[in-house]
Each structure stands twice: as C-alpha cells, then as structure tokens.
Amino acid sequence: MPQNFLEWVWLVPLLPLLSALVMLLVGRSLPRAVVSWLCCGTVGLSFLVSLGIFRTLASLPAAARVYEKVLFTWLPAGMFQTAAGLAEFRIEWGYLVDPLSAVMILVVSGVGFLIHVYSVGYMAHEGGYYRYFGYLNLFMFMMLTLVLANNLLVMFVGWEGVGLCSYFLIGFWFLKKSAADAGKKAFVVNRVGDAGFLLGIFLISTTFGTLSFTQINAAVAAGQLSLGSGVITAITLLLFMGATGKSAQIPLYVWLPDAMEGPTPVSALIHAATMVTAGVYMVARTNALYQLAPLTLEIVAVIGALTAIYAASMGLVQNDIKRVLAYSTISQLGYMFLACGMGAFATGIFHLSTHAYFKALLFLAAGSVMHALSNETDIRKMGGLWNRIPLTARTFLIGGLAIAGIFPLAGFFSKDEILWRTFSNTDYPVGFRQVLWGIGLLTAVMTAFYIFRLVFFSFFGQSRVPREVEHHIHESPPVMTIPLVILAALSIVGGWVGIPAALGGSNPFEDFLAPVFQSHAAAASVEATAQGHGLELGLMGVSLVAAAIGIGIAYLFYLRQPELPDQWAFRFSRLYKLLFNKYYVDELYSAVFVEGPLLGKTMGNSFARFDLKVIDGIGVDGTGWFTRFSSRLSIWWDTWIIDGSVRALGFTVRLLSWPVRVIQTGFVQAYLFLMATGVVVFFFYYVIRYRDEIRQLLQLR
Amino acid sequence: MVPTSHYLFLSAALLTIGVIGVLTRRNLIVVLMSIELILNAVNINLIAFARQLASVEGHVFAIFVITVAAAEAAVGLGILIAFFRNRETVNTDEIDLLKW
Amino acid sequence: MMFYQVTFYVLAAIAVVSALLVITRRNPVHSAIFLIVTLLSVAGLYLQLQAEFLAAVQIILYIGGVMVLFLFVILLVNLEVTVRQEPFNRMWWIAGVAALVLLAELAITYYLGRQAFATPVVSAAALQPNTELIGRTLYQTYMLPFEMASLLLLVAMVGAVIMARRR
Secondary structure, eight states: OOHHHHHHGGGHHHHHHHHHHHHHHHHHGGGGGHHHHHHHHHHHHHHHHHHHHHHHHHHGGGGOEEEEEEEEEEEEEEEEEEEEEEEEEEEEEEEEEEEHHHHHHHHHHHHHHHHHHHHHHTTTSOOHHHHHHHHHHHHHHOOOHHHHBBBHEEEEEHHHHHHHHHHHHHHHSSSSHHHHHHHHHHHHHHHHHHHHHHHHHHHHHHHSSSBBHHHHHHHTTOOSOOTHHHHHHHHHHHHHHHHHHHHHHHHHTTTTHHGGGSSSHHIIIIISSSGGGGHHOOOOHHHHHHOOOOOHHHHHHHHHHHHHHHHHHTTTTOHHHHHHHHHHHHHHHHHHHHHTTTOOOHHHHHHHHHHHHHHHHHHHHHHHHHHTSSSSSSSOOOOOOOTSSSHHHHHHHHHHHHHHHHSHHHHHHHHHHHHHHHHHTSSSOOOHHHHHHHHHHHHHHHHHHHHHHHHHHHSSSSSSOHHHHHHOOOOOOHHHHHHHHHHHHHHHHGGGGGGGGTTOOOOHHHHHHHHHHHHHHHHHHHHHHOHHHHHHHEEEEEHHHHHHHHHHHIIIIIIOOOOHHHHHHHTTTTHHHHHHHHHHHHHIIIIIISSSSSTHHHHHHHHHHHHIIIIIIIIIIIHHHHHHHHHHHHHHIIIIIIIHHHHHHHHHHOOOOOOOHOOSSSSSHHHHHHHHHHHHHHHHHHHHHHHHHHHHHHOOO | OOOOHHHHHHHHHHHHHHHHHHHHSHHHHHHHHHHHHHHHHHHHHHHHHHHHHOOOOHHHHHHHHHHHHHHHHHHHHHHHHHHHHHHOOOBBBOOOSSSO | OHHHHHHHHHHHHHHHHHHHHHHHSSSHHHHHHHHHHHHHHHHHHHTTTTHHHHHHHHHIIIIIIIIIHHHHHHHOOOHHHHSSSOBOTTTTTHHHHHHHHHHHHHHHHHHHHHHOOSSSSSSSSGGSSHHHHHHHHHHTTTTHHHHHHHHHHEEEEEHHHHHHOOO
C-alpha cells in the first residue's frame, strides 16, 4: 500500500510528543525502566515509520515523490492584498513528504534513537531522569515538525520549539549557575536570529500571499519575480539571519560553545546532529527563493567559509574536549553553508547527514570518556586511555578519521564534494571561488589537526589522569557502547550513497534529492564534470594530502615531541591568547549588548522599573484599590440602603401599630372600660341621630 | 300602680352600680358579684316590660338569663380557683399576662 | 295603691343601698352578704310585678345556689391578705365618670320617654297562672332554647369541674 503508508506521516512527530506529554504529566511517579522503554520506544517507532515512508517514497517515480498531508486548518485568515494581487491567506498544519524531508526524518529519528538509547546509560545515575527524557522527546517532536512542515509558519513553530527544548536541556542542571546562564544565552541569541526569520516570513506573506512551500515554489516557477530583485534579496537575507542564529554562524555563534554545559548526549543530539542543522535545512527547503537571489547566495557562501576557518582556529587551542567538538561543529556547519551558497544544496544536505553520524559519534565517545574518568573534560588530564577503554577509543578514532576526510570514510565524500563544487562553480568568478576553496582547504587541515590532537592527547602517550580517578576507569556499559558502534559503522559507510561519478559511483543521494533542488548548480556541475574528472580527482588528492598534513602535525606535536605545543604557545603567545580567549568576542558582545548603556542592562532595568511602577502600579495596585473602594461602596449601600429599607419597614410597622399596642395592657378591667366607653359613645350617637324617630315612637305610645 | 319607668330607673341605677363595681374593684370575686348585679338589673328590666305588655316571653327570657348567670358564675369561679392555685392572688392588677 | 308604691320605694332603696355596699366593702364576705340582701329585695320586686315563679327561682337558684357557691369560693382564697389590701384599682375615677355618664344617658332617655313607659293598660291577671304559662311557653314555643340552655349548663358543669380540679 504505497500511497497509504505516506498517510501515516503524522505519526512520526506525534509519537515522541505523546511520550513527552506522559513524562510531563505523570513521569515523576514512573519507574526508570518504564521511562527508558517508553521514550526510546516511541523514537524507535518514529524511525521505523520514517523508514517505511522513505521506502514508499523511493518506490514512486521521481517526479511523483511529493506528498502533502494536511491535518487541519490552523489559521484561516482570509483575503489580503499582496504584491502578487489579492490572495487568500490560510495556514494549515500539514506535513510535506518529499525526498528532502524523507532524508531529514531518517537522520533525525535514527540518530535521535541511538542517542536516546545511549542516554539511558549516561544519565543512569542522574536525578531528573524523567524530565530529561521528557525534554528530549519534546525536542524530537519539535525537530520532526520543523523538518516535516509544509509551510513556513509550522516550520517556525518547530524552530522555536527546538530552541525552547535546547534551553531546557542546556540548563538541565539548572542549579549550576553556569548551566542556567548558558541556557539563557542560547535562547536569547537564537531569538535575535528569529527576529530576522520572522521578518522574512512577513515579507514572504506580503509578496506571495502564502507561506506554503509548494505554493511558493509554484509561484517562483511561474516566474513571478525577476532574478536578483530587491524583495527576494531582502527575504533571503532575513531568513539567513535566522539561520545564523540557529546554526551558529558568524555573528550569532556565541551560544554554542557555552551550550556544552548540558549533558553530553544533548550536545550530541541537539548541538551536533539535529538542531543546529535546522538552518541548513531551512535554506535548502527555500532554495527556490535563494536561487533567485545570487547576492544572498554569495553572502551565505562567504559567511560559511569564514565561519569554518574562524571556528577551526579557535578549536586548535581549547583544552575542554567538548569545546573542541563544539567549535568543530560550528566549523562544519560553515562548510554546509558554503555548499548551499555555491548552489550545491544537495551536497550541503549530504554533508549534514554524514556530519550527523560522525559528530554524534565523537560527542558520544567523548561522553563515554568522561563517564570513564568521572566527568573529566580537560584533555590535559587524560592520556594513555587507548587500552583502558578500547571500544570508546577505537570508535572515537573512526569518528576522527571521518571528520578529517580520510578515504573511504563518510566525511571524505561529503567534504570533498563541497570543495569540488566550490572550486568548479562557474556562476562565480574564477578568483573568488578559488579563494573560498583555499579557505575550505585550510580549514580541512585545521580540522584534521585539532581532531587528532584530541585523539593523540587523550588516548595515547603518558597517562596524566589523576590518581583517584585512575582506579575507576572502566569501559561504558553496552547500552552506551552499542550506539557508538552503530554510529561508527555509519561513519564508515554513510558516505557511500554519494560516491561521485569521478570515482565510478552514480551518486544516488544527489539524484534522489535532485527534484527538490532543480538547481543551476546541478547543471553547472554537470558542465564541470563534462570537462573531465581529472580536475576533480586531482582536487580530491589535494584534500587528502591536506588531511594527512594535519594529522601529521598533530602526531608531531602530541606524540613525538610533546614539548612543542607549550613552546609554540610561548613563542606566539599573543596569537595564542587571542585564539584561546575566542577573539574576545564574548567580551565584546557583553560590553555592547549586555552591560552597554544603550542596549543592555540599563534599558532592561528602566523597562522593568516602568513595568513595576506604572503598569503594576496602575493595573495591579490600582485594581486592588478599586476593588477595595467598590467593596466599601457596596458595604455602605448594603448597610444603609438595603438594610435601611428593611429596617424602615419594621419601623413603619411599629409606628403604625403603636396605638393598638399600648391598649393591650393585659388589664381586663381596662378592656371592659373601653367596652363601656364604646357603649356610651354608640348610645349617644344613635340617640342623637335618631332622636326625631324616637320622639315620634315614644309619643305614639 | 307603679309606672314602668320607675322600674327602668331602678334597673339603670343597679346597672350603673354593677358597672362601677366591675371596672373599679381589685378583687376578682367582687368583680364577679358585680356582674351578677348587672344581670339582675337586666332581669328587672325584662320583668317590668313583661308586665306592661302582658307578655310571658319576658319571664322566659329572664329564666334563661338566670340560667346563664349561674353557669357563668360556676365557670368563672372555677377559673378563678385554678388561677388562684397558680398565682396565689385574685387581684386584677396582678393578672395581666395577656399584654403585648 | 299607696301600699304598692311604698313597698316599691322601700325595696328599691334597699336594693340600691345594698348594691352600693356590695361594691364598696373591703371584705368580700361582706360584699357577698350584701349581694344576698340585694337579691332578696329584687325578689320582692318580682313579687310586686306578679312574677311569682321568677321570684321563687331567684331565691332558690340565685341566692341558694350561686351565692352559696360564691361564699365557698371566697373561703378558698386568702381572706386575710385581701382585707388589708387596697380595694379600688388605679382607674377608679375614670370608671366612675364613665358609669355616671352612662347613668345620665339612660336616665335622660327614660325621662324623655316617660309617657311611653306609663302604667300598664292590661289587667293584673293577664299573666296568671304564672307558672303554668311560663311552663307552657317554655316547653312549647321555646323548646330549642330550653334544650340548649340545658346543654349549656352541662358544659358549664363539666368545665367548672375540670377547671377547679386539683392537678
């Protein structure tokens, strides 16, 4: 039932949401085993459904691989005026299944499932177990919504949602100040980018009158807007601003290194494999717009390349194993944006998936090392662990080889494709693209260096582990090592779906994604390859040599002559200080935006004071005063008017009954006296009145 | 023959004396006796007119009045005794419970 | 005829005077005795009015029954205390005034119509034999009121017995 299976696409995000809700409501009272099975199980089920969707989609002919499933109409807003004329604006909550989203849900749910399983072991001794898994599952729901969304607004829901879950999870150990601050920083910096994203969404809605991807693509294909028009450039730049925030590019990358305060599986999932790739995904999804704005693409590529080398330079000198990996992530994301900027969207997505495998592997392996060393993250306190934690060490090595881009592991194919596309993209002038290629190559050298610095320094050589920790070194339990093994296998074979024609492959990955990207770059690269595979093979060789150089330098510095790093740090002390302190960017941002007089705390404080005194004063205190006043009014009314009328009634009765009352003396003779008086009076009356008749009567007789 | 009006004057006098006794005396027994006086005055009136009009109904009526007087005296004195047993007094000033 | 008027005036005087004494005596026993004297003189007046049966009934019933009852009851209540107490209540003068006004009214009325209340025209023997006539009227014309009167007496008797019963 090929078509019918795609109908179940809504299960993919829903299952993790359900387990997240269960955690939220009753998780506290559930035993750990139930939490583990439930949360991992739902993600596993999501992965299976994603597999089914992928297979179904693959079984369809290439042109028919688009399926939209609408669940309900969310905002039926009505007609409004756009640049394209009168449009009916409606937002539906719908899911779009096409090759791009199929690949994404596979990566997200698959790697997510492995990380969930790993977390069962990693978080086994931590408190707040149910809360962790609840947040993690909520994150899965948000990410899958983001990836499956059929319009920009639902994608934005997921976008914000993953930011929120990132905040929760970075600050998981919220009682630790640095963790809480890191969570806040992540959320605030993301928000800055999201402002741009929102403005981009608004511009799109006024230009196209719709936010649905299929409709936007149709509008672009119908040729509504000209190439390079100002509106499109503005839209794409604003959207890219959101991407820089979420995907940690210059200038909004500062939150990612601090985000390492969170638990290591969180760093693996959110800050390596999935959330940070949301920006890349977003650019790929709206590629139709980007292809109409070559200026933006240029900017994207430049920022991507610059970020790559900038982050790699900072990763050279960090001593915290997770920090190095964080800068590595920023750097690799730069590669992905470079690819997108070059029009090679499919290549960017390819690198996204391979990066997910080996970066998740590296983070989880690092977590395994920390687990063995009682949460030690400083690589200066590691060493000689190769034989002590063999499985962890070997998988870490595989990850390192993959990220360095060594043939035939996954990283080689994807990174190489990016470099090739950069070098050969005829849309850009010759000198320009070579410069970018050179930056990418240099970054590859640095990448190889810092990763193997980690490998050699942490696992080989003399053991610098402190005595009391050394006794407890042990390999992690299978629930943690099995995901490592699986990810290592993926890191080896994951690139083989994208073997280029130059090496005799058919690059099925790019073909699969081609209908989504209908790009010029595909045509361009076909042109380039028509020139001959020679250039491509040559460049591949160059990048392999670059990687080897990096590994070699690391070997020299950390195994052969371990005194060299300190000597070089001393000789280039100013440069070293600059790199070590992250170019003082954090301090700059803090001075301008946080503490600064115009933008920072002062303004915030004055707003807070306004809120407290004026708004709270009028609104809250005023309401309170008014309530008390009106209640006093009520009291007066009740006492004097309401009670008064009742009392007046009683008073009137008493007043009117007074004459009658005072007669009731209880004294019988008084009553008789009154009777006698009455008789007298009546007698008098009748005698006087009828005296004539009486006189007559008496005279007659 | 004595004119009827003389009898009427006598009856009025006795009536008035009886009324004064009822309204003025503190002793309840004397009050009851004054009521008997009033009833007797009425009887005189009735018999006087019966003689003038040669009607025997007057006599019959007078008998009924005496009957009622006897009954009323008996019941009244019974109540008085019951009351006296509770209150140890037969003074009308002190028997004033039925007031507001 | 003179004898007739003299007896009237004498009996009337005795009746009025002893009535006055009834209401003014401090001692209730004295009041009772003087009431008996009043009733006797009234009985005499009945005889004068050719109402023999009624005179007899007056003496037997009223004096012999009711007044004896009164005397017994007077003995049951506190005599010693009563004798020392104030005989008149606090509204004696207004009551006196009202009664005198009543008297005046009646007197004036009777005086103005004295022609109508003249000597009877009918003969003295019109109501003879008195007892027989009364009996006949009572048992024939006024049978119902007679029975009701007997019922009334029964009720009064039962009531008096219950009232005076020792609880």
